[in-house]
Amino acid sequence: MVGGAGRMGQALAENLNLIDGLVVSALVDVREPGHLFGASYFESIDALKPSEIDVVVDFSQPDSVVSSARWCAQHRRGLVIGTTGLDEGQRAQVQEAATATGVLMAANFSLGAVLSERFAAMAAPYFDRVEIIELHHDRKVDAPSGTSLTTASRIAAARRVAGRVTPAEPTRRVTVEGARGADAGDGVRIHSVRLPGLVAHQEVLFGGAGEGLTIRHDSYDRVSFVQGVAIAVAFVDETPGFTWGIDGLIV
Ligand code: NAD
DSSP states (O other): OBTTTSHHHHHHHHHHTTSTTOOOOEEEOSSOOSOOTTOEEESSGGGSOGGGOSEEEEOSOHHHHHHHHHHHHHHTOEEEEOOOOOOHHHHHHHHHHTTTSEEEEOSOOOHHHHHHHHHHHHHGGGOSEEEEEEEEOTTOOSSSOHHHHHHHHHHHHHHHHHTOOOOOOOOOOOSSTTTTOEEOSTTOEEEEEEOTTOOEEEEEEEEETTEEEEEEEEEOSGGGGHHHHHHHHHHHHHOOEEEEOSGGGOO
16 A cells, blocks of 8 residues: 555555455555554555565555556556546556556546446536536645546546537636636536545536536545445456556446
């Protein structure tokens, strides 16, 4: 578990251990974890013994994802990436690693969130407009959330396939910059909320002639990501190449 001392790393280390067939054997982090949950602590991924690791799970920050990808490619070990906010160069290095080993990267490992993305894509062709509100805890460093970007691109793709054109933006005068959120492409706007007390939440709001549809998902606790990570770990252990998201794994 890279980022093993972090909020996600600690929650995953504790709960993945409860799943049959999974043992979190090492926590890798630049700082010492509060709890080890029976694992050993390493300051760097390079200190790991490949023979003792089947799969690396990375919930840390973008730079360390690149190190994890290099290590996994070199030692032919599966890699599950939950870290968000990678730039294009970092994504390219992850793709490169996937030519040597199995890599799965997902913006969201919660089954409910993945299903809500799927439902949003289903609804997308039937409404004139759609806007996304993503709400997260106040220590999240990137915006908008990776989940909202994935949702927006799935909505835009579904609208393109259906030949649905988003009507022109109605706002002509913005008196406070950012009031209309950010256009994530094809007129799908994202609004990011950061507040203490939140975990990870998202609303997709569709508007059409005389009706609206809201698809809302709430992660109340980081344990909501455990099942999806466990599915991904089993998958990359057996499947080479690059896989984006767990949507295809929960058919
Ligand atoms: P966090 O800040 O609590 O934890 C990150 C950890 O990474 C910290 O302990 C930090 O010390 C460690 N770290 C930093 N540099 C490192 C390095 N070079 N090597 C090893 N460890 C290093 O953050 P968090 O809330 O646990 O989130 C971590 C990441 O996971 C973020 O990118 C977040 O957006 C993402 N996330 C993804 C999902 C998902 O479902 N995909 C869900 C929640 C969070």
